[in-house]
Amino acid sequence: MDILPDKIIVTEIKNWFTTFVGTFNHQGEEFRKNIEIKREHTERVTGEIINIGKELGLNENELNLAEIIALLHDVGRFEQYKTYGTFSDQKSENHAELGLKIIKEQNTLHALHPDIRDLVFCSVRYHNRPSLPADETERCLYWSRLIRDADKLDIWRVVTDYYHRGKAERNVALELELPDTPGFSEEVTAALMNRQIVNMKHVRNINDIKLLQAGWVYDINYPPTFIQIKKRRYMDLLKEVLPDTDETKNIFDVIDSFIQRIS
Secondary structure, X not given: OOOOXXXXXXXXXXXXXXXXXXOOOOOOHHHXXXXXXXXXHHHHHXXXXXXXXXXXXXXXXXXXXXXXXHHHOOHHXXXXXXXXXXXXXXXXXXXXXXXXXXXXXXXXXXXXXXXXXXXXXXXXXXXXXXXXXXXXXXXXXXXXXXXXXXXXXXXXXXXXHHHHOOHHHOOOOOOOOOOOOOOOOHXXXXXXXXXXXXXXXXXXXXXXXXXXXXXXXHHOOOHHHHHHHHHHOHHHHHHHOOOXXXXXXXXXXXHHHHHHHHO
16 A cells, blocks of 8 residues: 555645645735745745656656645745744744744644655755755655756745846845845855855845855755756846856856756
8 A cells, every 4th residue: 555645645735735824924025925936936846846756757646745745845934024024044943844833733744644744844954055964864865956956946036037027126034134235255256166066155235145056066965856947048138137258157157067067
């Protein structure tokens, strides 16, 4: 008997998620707008993870598990924004750990087999880590990599759309309340030139966060994700909203070279 979840369980968790998010719709317009951004993000990430999973040949019940992980990966964001008024983990608390606390307190996964429950827990826990732990099981890491890829695909969609709308519609929550100052941090550019993930502690302005987001390509795991990155021109779209300098060109030359070699 397959211990993976069926569609009935997926529907139950979807209904829980809808009810849960609905409890955050009683605040002002700005608050509701940012809650809606995260709700829509979750909806799209479920689509992204299913599409990647299908390309990887996952069966129906494996896709159900992928969908549950995507539904729950950002549950902590809603309480984070309600409590702290920010989406910055550095200025509040780790939204993945906050999400796990909520999922466990509300017994959201009661219908899942304990082994599958643990896979959801680990995937939520690790979805926003700078890197994955080496001492985890391969099964845990597989599902964690899957949600990390799906999550990044949609975050790139959200931020590139936002950056290209210009300053007329500023949203400080999406900008993580960073200053819009000139230049880049040396540590940020050095990391990207060395094909490394940027450490958030080195991010000092909006240019830096754009570069950090570009550098996520160094943490992509599955070929279907690279195909979508190229198809949607995410790196070009990020480059276009950064200063037109030799430094920017050099950084994106390295990134483009990496993408071409990997994919």
